[in-house]
Amino acid sequence: MKPPRAYRSLILPLAAALLLTGCAGSTAEDERPTLTTTITQQPEDTVAPAGNDTGEPRADTGDDSASSVAQARTAYHEVLDSPGQFPFTGGADYALTGDYDYALVEMTGDSTPELILRAATVEHLDPIRVFSVGTSGSLIAPPDTLLSGAAGAGGYRAGINATASRDQILQAEWHSLRPEITVRPFVLDGERLSATGSEWKDSMSAPSGALLPITFHSINDRAPLEAMTPTVGEVYTPHTTRPAPAPQPSARPDGGLTLSGQVQVMTAPELARHQGYPSTPNGEDDSHRFAVFILDNPTTFSANKASDPNGLVQQKATMVQLGEMTPYDSDPTGFNLEGQRLSITFDPEQCGFPTDASLPLGEPRCAGYTIN
Structure with missing residues (x-):
């Protein structure tokens, strides 16, 4: 089952400059880009019915599953052949280097994974676009962008993760000096990538296991695309955490x-x-x-x-x-x-x-x- 789709638009502008203040108590570590989402709710009767060719991702229909995967593979190859034809704006002007990598993530609850394309930037805070296919096998290319990487100053970090439910993708944001992670889910809504409106917290030091890591590959390595298998790691839970090394005695070790x-x-x-x-x-x-x-x-x-x-x-x-x-x-x-x-x-x-x-x-x- 696909999740309800009540939201239709997304803007992810990234502030191009860091805010510097002289107020007491402010530090460089608190300076970070601003990542903002704007969510607009549409009346239900304006949402395209499921299964049309105006952008609704293909549902898993059993016998048609192999055909859908093959159509998606062909469409994704064309994206990777000419990634420069797709702009990465998303409300901000990114200085792209011309390098790209990709991943495959299932985020619509069917048998056909979506293509995640990441564009490298000079500032190392890289925009990401999501591609899918419609019922006719046509490419769906939402213009909206997510973020992955680290700001040049201030400790701001961003990344994306998959979910075990395979029905959304997660935008995570955190600060390098703090373990808390802010997580916001996004879903494919017709021809847009939309925030669900929810937000929750996770932690680097005590992870919940809900954020699945996504592995990216060079666009020149098409083996993962040929396999059409999500390039997603296993669920991580705190039980796999190894204890930190015990503190060493204050005495200087011999030969130190x-x-x-x-x-x-x-x-x-x-x-x-x-x-x-x-x-x-x-x-x-x-x-x-x-x-x-x-x-x-x-x-x-x-x-x-x-x-x-x-x-x-x-x-x-x-x-x-x-x-x-x-x-x-x-x-x-x-x-x-x-x-x-x-x-x-x-x-x-x-x-x-x-x-x-x-x-x-x-x-x-x-x-x-x-x-x-």
């Missing part, structure tokens, strides 16, 4: 490395860009967040490495990972230290270099350290 720097919290795309890579190594999106200690100066760091059984190895390091929070695992170590300049002593025996292509690429992760 004392380094100075600043703690920063970054999303996966932010961290990849910080390390000089155009994209994340495994398709990680904004739901993957890292607390990293950015060193004042690159240094030779000693740590364990699984590929070298002969004890500690030495490698160049520019940062140290303190903790990470993802839809599948959670270690909040270091997140409460964001923005602080510190001197930290690390215990090499409780640090390790990665042997896989995971973020931060090539940099040590440490469970044991002492803040001086």
